[in-house]
Amino acid sequence: MNDIIKLKNPPHISSYYSVVGSHERSGPLGACFDEYSSDDRFGKDSWEKAESEMQRLALSGAIKRGDFKESDIDALLAGDLLNQCVGSSYGLIDFDIPYIGLYGACSTCALSLALGAILYDSGASSACACVTSSHYCASERQFRFPLEYGGQRTPTSQWTVTGAGAFILSDTGHAKIKEIVFGKSVDMGINDINNMGAAMAPACIDTIKRYFKNSNHTIEDFDLILTGDLGFEGSEILKDLLLREGLDIRDKHADCGLMIYDLDAQDKHAGGSGCGCSASVLAGSVLRNFEASTLNDILFIGTGALMSPMTLYQGGTIPSVAHLVHIGR
Amino acid sequence: MEMLLEYVWAFVVGGLFCVIAQLLIDKTRITPARVLVSYVCSGVALTALGIYEPIVNFASCGATVPLTGFGYAIAKGVEKAVDESGLLGALTGALSATAGGITAAIVLGYICSLIFSSKTKD
Amino acid sequence: MDKEDYKKYVEGRAKKSSYLKNCSFAFLIGGFICALGQGLRNLYLYLGAWEQDASTLVSISLIFIASILTGLGIFDNIARIAGAGTLVPITGFANAVVSPAIDTKSEGYIFGVGAKIFTIAGPVILYGSLSGVIYGIIYYFTGI
Numbered sequence: 286m287n288d289i290i291k292l293k294n295p296p297h298i299s300s301y302y303s304v305v306g307s308h309e310r311s312g313p314l315g316a317c318f319d320e321y322s323s324d325d326r327f328g329k330d331s332w333e334k335a336e337s338e339m340q341r342l343a344l345s346g347a348i349k350r351g352d353f354k355e356s357d358i359d360a361l362l363a364g365d366l367l368n369q370c371v372g373s374s375y376g377l378i379d380f381d382i383p384y385i386g387l388y389g390a391c392s393t394c395a396l397s398l399a400l401g402a403i404l405y406d407s408g409a410s411s412a413c414a415c416v417t418s419s420h421y422c423a424s425e426r427q428f429r430f431p432l433e434y435g436g437q438r439t440p441t442s443q444w445t446v447t448g449a450g451a452f453i454l455s456d457t458g459h460a461k462i463k464e465i466v467f468g469k470s471v472d473m474g475i476n477d478i479n480n481m482g483a484a485m486a487p488a489c490i491d492t493i494k495r496y497f498k499n500s501n502h503t504i505e506d507f508d509l510i511l512t513g514d515l516g517f518e519g520s521e522i523l524k525d526l527l528l529r530e531g532l533d534i535r536d537k538h539a540d541c542g543l544m545i546y547d548l549d550a551q552d553k554h555a556g557g558s559g560c561g562c563s564a565s566v567l568a569g570s571v572l573r574n575f576e577a578s579t580l581n582d583i584l585f586i587g588t589g590a591l592m593s594p595m596t597l598y599q600g601g602t603i604p605s606v607a608h609l610v611h612i613g614r
Numbered sequence: 615m616e617m618l619l620e621y622v623w624a625f626v627v628g629g630l631f632c633v634i635a636q637l638l639i640d641k642t643r644i645t646p647a648r649v650l651v652s653y654v655c656s657g658v659a660l661t662a663l664g665i666y667e668p669i670v671n672f673a674s675c676g677a678t679v680p681l682t683g684f685g686y687a688i689a690k691g692v693e694k695a696v697d698e699s700g701l702l703g704a705l706t707g708a709l710s711a712t713a714g715g716i717t718a719a720i721v722l723g724y725i726c727s728l729i730f731s732s733k734t735k736d
Numbered sequence: 737m738d739k740e741d742y743k744k745y746v747e748g749r750a751k752k753s754s755y756l757k758n759c760s761f762a763f764l765i766g767g768f769i770c771a772l773g774q775g776l777r778n779l780y781l782y783l784g785a786w787e788q789d790a791s792t793l794v795s796i797s798l799i800f801i802a803s804i805l806t807g808l809g810i811f812d813n814i815a816r817i818a819g820a821g822t823l824v825p826i827t828g829f830a831n832a833v834v835s836p837a838i839d840t841k842s843e844g845y846i847f848g849v850g851a852k853i854f855t856i857a858g859p860v861i862l863y864g865s866l867s868g869v870i871y872g873i874i875y876y877f878t879g880i
Binding site for chain 2 (some may be wrong): 752753755759762763764765766767768769770771773774775777778789790794795796798800803804806807808809810812819820823824825826828829830832833834836837838839840841845849852853857858859860861862863864865866867869871872873874875876
C-alpha cells in the first residue's frame with residue numbers, strides 16, 4: 286500500500302486568518318498575528334466561550350480577507366481540544382454552512398487541512414474552511430488543574446497556546462496542498478502528561494519515515510519540515526531518532542511550539558502545544574512566507590497526543606498521531 | 615534568645631518537611647496530590663507511634679503548620695474523643711479536631727468564588 | 737526501539753528540574769510560612785487564647801492569607817517558585833480548596849463550586865479521616 290495520497294486537483298489555500306491571546310502576541314511572532322485579546326477573554330465570561338469566540342473571529346476574518354461570501358463556503362471542518370469539540374460547534378454556530386467536527390488533539394489543524402483538501406480534490410467542495418483553536422485557560426481546567434492552583438511545572442512540560450487559525454481551501458492562492466499522509470496511532474508507552482513531546486515524537490517519526498520511503502522527494506527538496514507542537518523535548522527526540530534511521534532533517538526542521546514563544550523570556554519550559562499552536566503559526570507566519578515567496582515547498586506535520594485525564598488515571602499511556610500535509614506552489 | 619530560637623526551629627523543621635516533599639515530587643514522580651495524602655496519613659501514624667508529639671513540642675508551628683500537623687491534629691482529636699466517649703470517638707474525633715481549618719477553607723473558598731474570577735497567567 | 741528502550745531513552749535525556757534550586761526555595765518559603773505561623777501563635781497566646789485554640793487560629797489565619805492570595809491570582813505565582821514550600825503547609829490545603837471554587841463558578845454554584853470544591857483537597861480529607869478512624873479503633877481496643 287502506498288501511504289501517500291497525491292491530489293490530482295490540489296486546492297489552494299486561498300485565505301487564512303489568525304487570532305491569538307496575550308502571551309502569543311508578546312512572543313517572537315507577535316506582530317504576525319491578525320487579531321489578539323489582551324486578557325485572553327475575548328470579551329466573554331468563560332474561557333470556553335472565549336475559545337469559541339476565537340473560532341468565530343478566525344473564520345469571519347478568513348472569509349473577509351479572501352473576499353468570500355458565507356454562501357461560497359460549502360463545508361466547515363473544525364476542531365479544538367475541549368470535550369465534545371464545543372469550542373468549534375458553539376463558535377461556528379452562526380455560520381450557515383455544513384459543519385464537520387473533528388478531533389485529532391493537537392494534530393487537528395493538519396487533519397482538517399488534509400480532509401478539506403480531499404473534499405476539494407474529489408469535487409465535493411469548491412471552497413471549504415478549516416478552523417482549529419485551543420485556549421490555555423480552558424485546556425488547563427480540562428486536562429490539568431484549576432488556573433489558580435499552585436503547582437510547579439517540569440522542564441519538559443508544554444504550554445497550551447491560546448490561538449486559532451482559519452484557512453479557506455479553494456481555487457486561487459499562493460500555496461497548494463499537494464500531498465497527504467494520514468498518521469497511524471502510535472503508543473510508545475509514555476505516560477507523563479508533562480512530557481507530551483516525547484509521547485508525540487514516535488508518531489511523527491513514523492509518518493515522516495513513511496513519507497520519504499514512498500515519495501520521490503528527498504529532504505533537500507523542501508525549504509522546511511515543520512512539526513506542529515513537539516516542543517523542545519519532542520523536536521530533539523525527532524531529529525535524533527530520524528538521524529539514526531538515516532534521515533537528517535536537522536537543517537530543515539522547525540517546530541511551531543518553539544517558534545511561538547521565547548522559551549527563556551516567557552518561562553514556557555519546552556514550548557507551546559495545542560491545536561491553536563500550529564494553526565496560528567501556519568496562518569500567522571508560514572503562509573505569509575509563501576505569499577512573500579520566501580517559502581516554496583514545505584512538509585507540515587501536525588502532531589497530537591490522544592489521551593484524556595481519565596485514561597491516564599486508569600493507568601493508560603499516551604497514544605499519538607501525526608498527519609502530514611505537503612504544501613507547495 | 616529563647617524566643618528567637620523558637621522561630622529558628624519552626625523555620626528549619628517546617629522547611630525540612632517541605633524539602634522532603636519537594637524531593638519526593640522531583641525525584642520519584644509521585645504527584646503532589648499523593649504527597650499530601652501520604653503526609654496526612656504519616657502524621658496520624660507518627661502521632662499514634664508517639665514520634666510526632668516530641669517534634670511538635672520541639673518545633674511547635676514547624677510541625678503543626680505542615681500537613682503532617684493536620685494528621686497530628688486528627689490523631690490527637692481521636693485520642694481525646696475516644697477517651698471521652700469510647701468507640702464513638704473514633705468516628706467523631708478526626709473531623710471535630712480539624713473542623714476549624716476545614717470549615718474556614720470551605721467558607722473562604724465560597725466567598726472567594728463570589729468575589730474573584732480566574733485570571734489568565736502571566 | 738521497543739517501548740522499554742524508548743522509555744529509558746526519553747527518561748535519560750529529559751531535562752530534570754534543578755533539585756538544589758527547588759529544594760532551597762521549598763525550604764526557605766516553607767520555613768518562612770511556619771515561622772510566620774509561630775509568630776501568629778505567639779500573638780494569639782499573648783492576646784489570651786488557649787493553647788489548643790491558638791493552633792486552630794494559626795491554621796485559620798494562614799488559610800485566610802492563602803485564600804486571598806489565591807483569589808488575587810498571586811498564590812500560583814509564588815507556588816511556581818516555592819513548589820512544596822507552599823504545598824505542604826496548610827496554605828497548600830487552602831489553595832486546593834479555593835482554586836477549584838473560583839475556577840468552577842462558570843458552571844454555577846451547585847454543579848460548579850458546590851460539586852467541585854473538593855476535587856483536589858478531597859483525598860486529603862478522605863484519607864485523613866479514614867486513618868483517624870482506624871487509629872481510633874486501635875486506640876480504643878489497645879489503648880496505645
